[in-house]
Amino acid sequence: MHNRSLSLLAAVISTFTLLPAYADDPAPGADSSERLDTVLVTGTRGKARTVLDSPVPVDVLTAADLKSAGANSGELGQALQTLLPSFNFPRQSNSGGADHVRAAQLRGMSPDQVLVLVNGKRRHTSAVVNDSSKIGRGTAPVDFNSIPISAIKRIEVLRDGAGAQYGSDAIAGVINIILDDAPEGGEVSTTYGVYHTRENAIGKRITDGQSSQTSAKIGTRLGEDGGFIRVGTEYKDRNPTNRAGYDGFADTPGQRNFAMGDGLARDVNVWFNSELPVGDSKAYSFGTYNERHTTGSDFYREAYEHPEFYPNGYLPQSLGDNKDLSLTAGFKGMLDDDWDYDSSLTHGRNRFDGSTQRTFNPSLGADSPTRFNTGDYEFRQTTANLDLSREVRFADRSFVLAVGGEYRYENYLTFAGDQASYFGNGADGANGLRPSEEVNLDRNVFGTYAELSGDLTDRLFVDVATRFEHYDDAGSKLTGKLSGRYRLTEQLALRGAVSNNFRAPSLAQVGFQNTTTNYGDNGVLTDIRTLPVNSPIARALGAQKLDPETSKNFSLGLTAQLNDRFDASLDVFHIAVKDRITLSQRIGSDALEQYINDNFGVPGVHDVSFFTNAADTSTNGAELVLNYHQPLFDGVWGVTGAYTYNHTKVTKTRGTPSQLSGLGIGSDALVGVEERNTLTDAAPKDRIVLSTNWANQHWGLMSRLTRQGKTTRVFDFGDSWPTQTYGAVWQLDAEAQYKFTPAFDIAVGGTNLTDKYPDRSNSQINYGGNLPYDVLSPIGTNGAYYYTRLTYAF
Template identity: 35%
Template sequence: MSASRPRLSRVRQHMVIWTICGGVLTPLLPTNSYALDPSRLVQSQSRSVSFTIESLPLRAALLEFSKQSGIQLIYVAQKEPLQNVPALKGKYTIRQALRRLLRATGFEYEFSEENTVTIRTKGDHTDKIPQNKNDISSPQTTTEADNNPAAGLEEIISIGSRAKGRTAVKTPVPVDTISARSMMATGETETGRILQSLAPSFNFSSSSISDGTDAVKPATLRGLGPDQTLVLINGKRRHTSALVHVNTSVGRGATGVDMNAIPPSAIKRIEVLRDGASAQYGSDAIAGVINIILKDQSDGGNISSSYGQTYKGDGDTFVANGSYGIKLMSRGHLTLSAEFRDKKNTNRAGLTGCLQFETGGQKPCAEGNIAIDPREASFERKNFRIGDSDSRQKALVMNMALPFDDNSEFYMFGTYSDRDNQSAGFYRRANDVRRTVVELYPEGFLPLINSRILDHSILAGVMWDMGRGWTLDASATTGGNSFQFIIANSLNASFGADSPTSANAGTLKINQTTVNIDLSKAYEKANIAFGAEWRHEDYRIIAGEPVSYQNGGQFNRNCPGCDINPIPYAPGFQVFRGFSPDNAVDEGRNNLAIYTDVEIEILNNFLLNVAARFEDYSDFGSRINAKFAARYQISSAFALRGSISSGFRAPSMQQKFFNSTSTQFVEVNGQSVAQERGTFRNDSTVARTLGIPELKKETAINYSLGFVATLADNLTMTADYYRIDINDRIAISGSIPIGDDFPLVTAATGATDGQFFTNMADTKTQGVDFVLNYNVPMKSGHRLMLSLAANKTETRIKSGSIASPLPGVDGLVLFSPQDRSIIEEWQPSSRINFTLDYGYKQWSFVLRNNFYGSYVVCEGSCNTTTGPGQNIQKFGSKMLTDLQLSYFLDKARVRLILGANNLFNIFPDMNKIGQSRAGSIDGIVSSPGVFTYSRRSAPFGHNGGYYYMRVVKSF
């Protein structure tokens, strides 16, 4: 404890210095050129604009008004008329257009600044109306982080419904919307962690010593797999990560999108559709859809820098980012965002209790050992790294729209991310006679995995008004992800002392090209859309350097008894054996889809949505999916909603073709033991000889039923029950010994055991989502918003659905109790989020509690809950508290932020199972093992408390 105090003091000094520098220097930067000038205010109000706004709900019409005029709207009215407002087409001044849109609605407008208009209920002349767009006293005001023309209308969403202008509470399915302001108020620096902090149905579990999974965490919705959630950018399908999670972690056997490749500084809002949507968006949308909307301002922007550190003095994180909008022609925009993030590793490892050197015939890891080698006394026993890995990321995002007439535009966006990640494996002891060459590492070594993760995408499209109300949206996008493994501080022991200590172990690559053509037409009471999609995917595994995978044939003759009976060294680089030419892959496939999506309003209070989609894959066949959703407005304060849909997920390219040999540590008698395990592709000779069938698609049926209630002015509540039945769920099998049946394979790959992807079981997931939002009426200058969101979910494998595809091999061998536990128990059974957001003039205060329910982790045979040999552990629920305080300097347009996440320094329960390096040495060490906290699943990590400061300059 005393060792960390000086460092903490230095960090506090740095934070004070950063704060002072921000306050002194930022006023020198350019400020907003649009000061409140009466002459310019009149000029803005009297200018004419050509409007083309269809008959839409009020908020949707106002959103179109904002887009077409460039006027920022702040919406402080609490209710909205049920009927659509009349269409607005032609050339009008700003005031004329507003009067026509608000006629007979019960609302009025007021200019509070040259380019800002407040919409409110007639007669509501309280002091809630902001006098400045940076005044945080308004319930719906924007901040410098939300510098966009329609920030006050963020409830309007673009997923779950193809009808323009549908608000989140008026869709027939549940949709969460997360604004840039809410994202900044979390204090988190990664998109995945931000979503986890704000959306209880979303999980972003951490693990350690899990190869590439240390760098790309699995992102899941409703407790399902990372590959059962579809991710969109600006409504367009996003490519996945090249990595597939093959180690023992949440998401084992699945791949997903690298959520952290999109920097938070580029995001305007995130929409989370909590419902099956394969009939609307295609494969993968079983648990739901996450749609990331990029910033699109045409003027101004912000720059920001932040620094933070854990209470224990590690995990230092520095972030510098910014975004800037440029106006193109009269109504176009080019928005550029950039971010740099440097995050140091954290370490919560325990001490190793094993003998590192000469054993004198003793078991290296046992109780009561006696040191033979004097070096044992001074050896550094905290030699594992269990925690967050080192990470350094550079990211760029561009978003552009260029109108070429009043109703048509060309649009484009692109993303680029370059991330370097470093994680560690198991420490190799000096007395490990097969894996350590003492001439190179006389005290053993900690092998490191340096991952280079590149992610890129570019999309271009045109939105074209075809006349008679028809709109064509045609776009093409291409993007990809690559994951390169560079192994350092390691060796290929089979080359003896001639082995290099670092090597390129190979690269995984995935590329995706998608072309979309969508046609839609909005009627007064209906919306019809149909279209087609063509997609091509390429998957590659590129072999590493020969030394990373070859067998050099050297023997260890420098160990007790080895002069007489030499021991062969293990081939391949330690921690991650490189991909060989036999592992190399270059495969592709095509997919063609057509869809139709119809929404119709019946009798003003009943909304019906019907969608159907046909998909045809070149490698496994076709599938038709359908969806029926409805919303019934019983009264102005209460509505029922529900849906039933079919869904599917095509086997990913990674699941079909990934293959490798890796060292995996498995539980044997309570200790982790190394095993050389091969992952064999589904069409390999080994898989075919064993009888592993070809992969087929997963299919699903989704049900949901819920309600939306307006309990009082400013108080809304939603609750939704859901059930998701998935058949033929794809999983990676348990370990099967192959040495006896395939000696040549073992000789070539070094693998003594094998695992395969196969359609393994059927599952049932059910649960409840609950959301309560209250905008508390306050006195002048005050703002208070309360929100409570919760998710309860449970996944169970259906009885009798686990069937072995191999004759004579029991299904419980192929799909072990641990594999079953990963699907059913490794994620929290419940999540609750409570947020209190209070503002007074320039001050803002956010208090957030995140509750993580209990979860279970098991090892090996998963059959002992207590006592010696325990291999099942239930981890208790925890409540984490986050706190943020900020102050906005009006003249400088600078926001100063201080905060703490996990304020009370909460950790998961101490780990009792799957230990490694437990033991004691008389007079030196006694340790229960190095895994103080579970390395398998840590829903909120195991870093403890974290404090930070941030400076944001707007212009």
């Protein structure tokens, strides 16, 4: 383990043993107490366990937590980042697909190395690959924002490798989203907010980013034996923000030609959750549907480039139409009074239609349109599960045996854009997908698992699991996990786990192709084409078939509950990943462009990238959580503190393929300085969240202080490598709620109330002052946000 992590563990163990014992009178209704008593459904299929007696760290987030934390955007991903120090959800800008589908990290790992479940069933990923973002570059992540916050009862976040229990992708952990299952009553809520900030880059106070969210849900009982149906809808409307600086390249001083910030976004969500007794069993079904229209900004072009179309210059804009559907149906009950069973079928799909406007195709001259459909992407996933469990006895002790199987079918498709988008050299900044570049990939996945858990002694709980999965395109993998919890005293316990995990390459990583614009040599805007690894051009340049990533995970933790008011946990971890799948750096030269034109008849391709297994990484970290609550002034007061630290280093990289070396491409072509920066220093190494809340019959008060850790940005401009480290920033959030009646309440609050920004970017990085801030810091670049929320429950 990392020395810093071990030192922290030793220090906290010492602190636990010296802490005074408080009076043991409980504080009913305290939020932290409710979370501790929640029976977990994530992390073990055995005997019901709670947060502190789980053998691995699990966070529980309530619906009330999520509602206040997501107030400034209505985004589930943003709410999770606010509440969980180990969760990172950067607000990308000028980042291609990442402007439309935001990627998230857990424990500093890649966004596609966390498995997302809804009611315990695997969630499908997005169809679009984030090829121009910093965090999450090269991943097709789960779109957290396609799940409405109002649909959620609670979320369980398992911070540990769990591939042996749940399968591929669970290298960093598992996020299980539990949908609202209240059998009666309903709620209507509406929120309105706005950014009001002082942007020092232009010396002005700005009001923008106005957003509104309205949700409604209702439930009713079905029959007399516990059946129910819960349905809801949600609408979100967000105006864009702009934090660009004055254009230092413009002929006229004081011009803002770029756009930097959130784009416009409009979401419609519908969802349901239901259960119906059928004889001695229960039929259940649930689903979500999201339709979203979003905009993003490209980089500004000067007027002299194409004055016949845009005499005053132009700013291309990307458009995304995102449709996301997930449906599950199943039965659960008892077989022969011995086995519990759960059989289900889940279908999920995501369709992303990409377009661009405010640009044109120079090859078409005056006949060029200014808006293009640049290509469409779709991912479909159908999963069938059968899970069985029963109690077994060994040596006069009771254990739970769980076995099961899974079949999954995945299909990835891409569709060409408008002919005008790819004619000649293609649309400026958004070369469309050609019919010859369309793909239709599919695969079958078979998996089976077994898990045995129980108390070996009165003090020792053990859980052992193994899983075998076979991909018909990526081979087979056997994984295993051993976890346990040892009760040292009535107040203290040790827990730990060791496991191996894997992640098969996504079909999107195998088949995705796109062209975007970014800064190339000498900081000049350059079109970059992402090539599928199985394309003839990529293979000729040295691309190889992608292998699954594999990992070895180790964790050790200490939990303490000294009385009914105070609890704490500390966990340290190590994750070593081999054959990590990354998108190569921008690879380009005049010789490469000539080679592609001569051998494949495709002109104008100067820069390319493709996916590789070119890096091995090692991540060490520690996570500390403290909770305290007590009665105060006819209410309950609670304090929570959480800290996370993780450090990733690249332990090995693959060399430049000989095919590229023959074209004059130098060393580190696959994993150069930019990609190393993405893997190691672009995300914060540490974060602190300190929150306090007090509530009684009428009032609720909350404040949250967050320290967003430092980040580092590195660019590769060919002959230079501009680098800047952005310092840590403190953020203050607060909310006050008043209940007029038990059914009706109003809340007012704000996020980033002290109006903090990341450090200003230096002159090598800010592109003439146009991009004064970097998007890496979790505090974002929008400034202070203020909101009010009305809720009526019935």
